[in-house]
Amino acid sequence: xVQLVQSGAEVKKPGASVKVSCKVSGYTxxxxxxxWVRQAPGKGLEWMGGFDPxxxxxxxxxxxxxRVTMTEDTSTDTAYMELSSLRSEDTAVYYCATEKGYDSSGxxxxxxxxxxxxxxxxxx
Amino acid sequence: xxxxxQPPSVSGAPGQRVTISCxxxxxxxxxxxxxxxxxxxxxxxxxxxxxxxxxxxxxxxxRFSASKSGTSASLAITxxxxxxxxxxxxQSYDSSLSGSHYVFGTGTKVTVL
Numbered sequence: 001x002v003q004l005v006q007s008g009a010e011v012k013k014p015g016a017s018v019k020v021s022c023k024v025s026g027y028t029x030x031x032x033x034x035x036w037v038r039q040a041p042g043k044g045l046e047w048m049g050g051f052d053p054x055x056x057x058x059x060x061x062x063x064x065x066x067r068v069t070m071t072e073d074t075s076t077d078t079a080y081m082e083l084s085s086l087r088s089e090d091t092a093v094y095y096c097a098t099e100k101g102y103d104s105s106g107x108x109x110x111x112x113x114x115x116x117x118x119x120x121x122x123x124x
Numbered sequence: 125x126x127x128x129x130q131p132p133s134v135s136g137a138p139g140q141r142v143t144i145s146c147x148x149x150x151x152x153x154x155x156x157x158x159x160x161x162x163x164x165x166x167x168x169x170x171x172x173x174x175x176x177x178x179x180x181x182x183x184x185x186x187r188f189s190a191s192k193s194g195t196s197a198s199l200a201i202t203x204x205x206x207x208x209x210x211x212x213x214x215q216s217y218d219s220s221l222s223g224s225h226y227v228f229g230t231g232t233k234v235t236v237l
Contacts, residue, residue: 035226037170044126045162045170045213045228061225095169101158101176106217106224110160112172112181 002026004096004115011121017084020118022096024077033099034079035111036070038092048081050099086122093117127152128214128229135235136204144232146197146214152227154195157217161190161199164211173212174199201234209236 007021024032035050049060049070058070069082079096095118097111129147136142146159153159161174172181177192187208190199197216201208214229 037228044231045215047226047228050226059225062223097170106219106226107155107157108176109217109226110158110172110175110215111162111170111226112175114169114171117169 002032002098002113004098004113006094006096006115006118009119009121011123012086014087014122014124016086016122017082018086018120019080019082020094020096020120022079022081022115024079024098027077029072029074029077029079034070034072035097035099036068036081037095037097037111037114039095039117040089040092043092048094053099054105083120086120088122091120091122093119126230127218127227128216130212130214130229130232132230133233133235135237136201137237138204138206140204141200141202142204142234143201144199144212144214144234146199146216146229148195148197148216148218150195151220152195152216152218153192153197155219157219159190159192159197160215161188162213162215164213166210170213204234204236206236209234 003025005023010018012018033051036048052059071080096115100112101109134142158176162170163173164170174190178190187203212232218227
């Protein structure tokens, strides 16, 4: 079964960038479609983006376009999420999660499993 | 701002039944997008609870059930137990003029009295 292990907590200053990693085991990254979801303190879950197998491209939520980059290193089965121009509102726990489901429209897709989460704190 | 609305909190005594609603619109649940549910225990990552509207993954007790109708969905917990105290989120897929993306509900905190 798939297991996802994320990198440790980060503290960044406003304006900086952060890169969070998500190591896959049990499967190879090429067999999976990885997504990223964040959760601000005391708030709900927010989808940031993920790999769309239909197009073979990564799609990003409109809110994060231009600021987020999701990449993969298939040689190490590790996915990365880099968020730039950080501001205090980006303080959150960032999760990687793999896509499951059928057909490529998105209408029948859910996320399982999830990584343990990485806390990113943005503070001056 | 989430497009799926859930009650902020529900509570019940041990053994009771509680339900959590998830209200969407014609661009997500009403557009035949499936609804999935996650349980998030305090300090933990979300865990899949229900997929494709009413299916339980292996290991999820049959005390958890869900349904979908029109533009809404609901999760029911029967025989409420102390270990069910957690946050619950619904998730679906939204296609609107601003683009298509995955969406989560606002979240519901379940308290066992």
